[in-house]
Amino acid sequence: MVGSKKGLTFRYLIAFALLIVMVFPYLYMVMNSFADWTQVDKKVVPTELTLRSYEWLFSGGEAGIARPWLKAFFNSVIVSTASTALMMVTGAMVAFALAKMNFRGRDFINNAVLFQMFFPAIILLIPTFLIIQNAGLYDTYTAMILPKAMSLWAVFMYTNFFRAIPDTFIEAAKLDGASNFQILYKIVLPMSKSITTVVFLFLFMERWTELLWDMIVVRSDSMLTLNVLLSQMFGPYGGYPGPMYAASVLLTVPIIILFLFFSKQFKEGMQFTLK
């Protein structure tokens, strides 16, 4: 249904208009982070620009409400990277077993994964917190990483993708004496680059923007992730919206750059997942 040339121009106009509306909140955030403090939230497009919000954020502003924003950024990087890496390794391993290995109990595990995936996770929140606390992990990176070291969604995605890989590749490698780990690492995963990008981006993004869990297992200022710190500053920085927008830029821009960097593979990978 491409339609006439006139119709096409019209659709492009609407598409660009919609796109601007959809990315407007981001533009609003960036503009306000550079806006003169008299104009923050007062103008749709600020006319006077300043770096004061960023300086204030990093120098700590008035005594008493300085916060370790860079440390928080660093914490977010550590937690999100470690957690995502673990989720991808465990996801690929389990999926390889489910898709390409024949062993007693496989169907049971497959069903268990699906059941757990659709199970309302809220019921697990309090006891999972207690497990972490009793293990002496409260207020550590491990507390934020370990309960999120596996993603059932990643297992599900990888399993579907691996099933589409012909067994002949695997049989041939086995005849050459390759171990299962070698087959997964050297044959199956290189064939799964596009899906790996999709899984990576979704998992990393979700981990980067997690609030509830990271908020309840950490107490020290020096351990907070950037997302949690920003959340906690809603009140104390209430009178300083400029620096809050600057902190939001610090939180949002890296994930957007990461996404744009992988956007080509992402599009390819999504083709598969949307089939």
Next chain:
Amino acid sequence: MKKTNGTGWLFASPYLLYAIIFFAVPLIWSMYLSFTDWNLISPVYYFKGFDNFIEAVKHPGVQAAFFVTFKFMAAFVPMVIVSSLAVALVIHGLPKFKGLFLIGFFLPYLASGVVSSLIVKGLLSHNSAFNVFLRNFGIEIDWLSTPLSALLVVAAIIAWKFTGYYALILTAGFESINKDVYEAAAIDGVTPSQRFWKITLPLLYPALFTVLILSIGVSFGIFTEVYQLTGGGPNYATNTWQMEIFKQAFTNLSAGYASAVAIIASVVTFASILIIRKLLEMWGKRNGWV
């Protein structure tokens, strides 16, 4: 394939460990706690039988959570369906820039709920450009302190986040429809409304069904935006299950009681999604779409 019992279990072992430590144990522990009056700190606690459950059902916060979820769904699902359908209708099959659009519309999905809440709080602050503009027409709304608008604002933020993602699914749905069908229909003199109801909708139904199920699932897991903007208020108008459980467990420290609420929430969520899913399937079948 020959049987590879040992290595199969070895590769599946991360899941087994995870399922025991972070699923089976918490599940049983949660049920155990729900029968106690434990306060998260004290070494002493007592069993209360089903008292927590009875108390929960009578509690306005829990009753609110039950209804707010469905109200939220009634606002969010149509919003996100209309917006993602609009985007997909406009961009599917475009000869150029389609990649740019797909990526551009997906960007909101990357937003942290904390950041989008902050932006919306700024956009709706008392002297924001938007509110000053409305005041010219004599419209004065305290967006987050009015029950209905607070709910709609939260629904809109989440609809914004998911629109691009769902549009991606619907665009793929549109593009899977064979163009010949439309040409054949045009020859047969089919009207535009017939074309939509009899051709496009049935063929788009699988993609639409996916989006409906996903968006309904989202409705049961709202926390960040509500925590950030309303704290569940005003007067419980945006009090979601997660919000209620968080408040009871980690603010009031009523771990036993909150576990009972979490169990109720899980049962309600599981049953609701199952029932809605069945209804959607029946609806599709009755109309001959599936």
